[in-house]
Amino acid sequence: MKHTFYKYQGTGNDFVLFDNRDGRYNGLETRVIRRLCDRRFGIGADGLMLLNKHPDYDFEMKYYNADGRESSMCGNGGRSLVKFAADLGIVQTEYRFLAVDGPHEASIELDGNVALRMQDVNEVRHDGSNFILNTGSPHFVHLTDDVMGKDMVRIGRQIRNSPEFEKEGINVNFVEQTREDDEIIVRTYERGVEDETLSCGTGVTAAALVCAHNENGFNRVDVRTRGGRLAVEFDKSGNHFSNVWLIGPAERVFEGIIDF
Numbered sequence: 437m438k439h440t441f442y443k444y445q446g447t448g449n450d451f452v453l454f455d456n457r458d459g460r461y462n463g464l465e466t467r468v469i470r471r472l473c474d475r476r477f478g479i480g481a482d483g484l485m486l487l488n489k490h491p492d493y494d495f496e497m498k499y500y501n502a503d504g505r506e507s508s509m510c511g512n513g514g515r516s517l518v519k520f521a522a523d524l525g526i527v528q529t530e531y532r533f534l535a536v537d538g539p540h541e542a543s544i545e546l547d548g549n550v551a552l553r554m555q556d557v558n559e560v561r562h563d564g565s566n567f568i569l570n571t572g573s574p575h576f577v578h579l580t581d582d583v584m585g586k587d588m589v590r591i592g593r594q595i596r597n598s599p600e601f602e603k604e605g606i607n608v609n610f611v612e613q614t615r616e617d618d619e620i621i622v623r624t625y626e627r628g629v630e631d632e633t634l635s636c637g638t639g640v641t642a643a644a645l646v647c648a649h650n651e652n653g654f655n656r657v658d659v660r661t662r663g664g665r666l667a668v669e670f671d672k673s674g675n676h677f678s679n680v681w682l683i684g685p686a687e688r689v690f691e692g693i694i695d696f
């Protein structure tokens with residue numbers, strides 16, 4: 437059967453999207469999702485999302501990694517889905533949608549950037565230069581002074597498959613603080629893609645929280661990824677992070693028709 441799909445990207449983290457407001461893609465098979473995300477045999481993407489109808493929200497977000505499995509929150513995916521909602525004619529000043537980690541607010545700013553409110557974070561585990569926290573998805577954050585010189589795929593795969601993390605998996609972020617104390621560079625190895633992606637929204641958020649420069653109060657951290665720039669704004673009070681917003685571009689790349 438022929439199906440209309442939409443391809444979106446947020447700082448190079450790319451997604452196949454389907455409008456599932458009538459429920460026609462409920463129960464989409466793992467092998468089909470994996471095939472659609474395949475860069476040689478399919479459309480090619482880091483993940484696939486369904487925009488579902490929900491009685492109490494503007495829409496519901498369902499997210500699958502490129503391996504075909506439903507996963508936890510995707511920050512760049514959430515920002516892309518807000519743009520998709522707007523393109524489908526769901527127009528709001530403030531969007532409210534439901535994702536696997538709970539409700540989210542979002543807005544499209546005048547410059548076209550999408551600001552997405554992420555869940556509050558109340559726990560950061562810390563061991564030397566390594567941090568573990570959950571920003572909707574689980575993240576390992578390592579601080580380094582040479583992020584671009586790292587073999588992210590090799591190191592990321594090693595940490596993700598280490599005995600501590602192999603069962604549930606984890607996303608691995610290497611982070612370098614630039615000369616500005618409020619700017620960082622982030623590279624991420626994503627579980628479920630099992631590769632480095634050009635950007636990871638929940639990973640960028642985790643890295644920014646770890647690199648907060650204002651111990652108590654408002655922080656804004658500008659983030660460079662291989663796929664573009666994002667910003668993370670939040671309030672910090674000890675190990676409690678609230679009003680966490682991930683801000684950056686998200687856009688439609690193309691749409692098409694595919695058989696499956």
Ligand SMILES: N[C@@H](CCC[C@H](N)C(=O)O)C(=O)O
Pocket residue numbers: 449501507508509510511512513573574607626627628629635636637638639
């Ligand atoms: N790319 C995403 C994260 C997607 C989920 C991740 N691969 C996982 O399984 O935890 C983002 O932008 O946050």
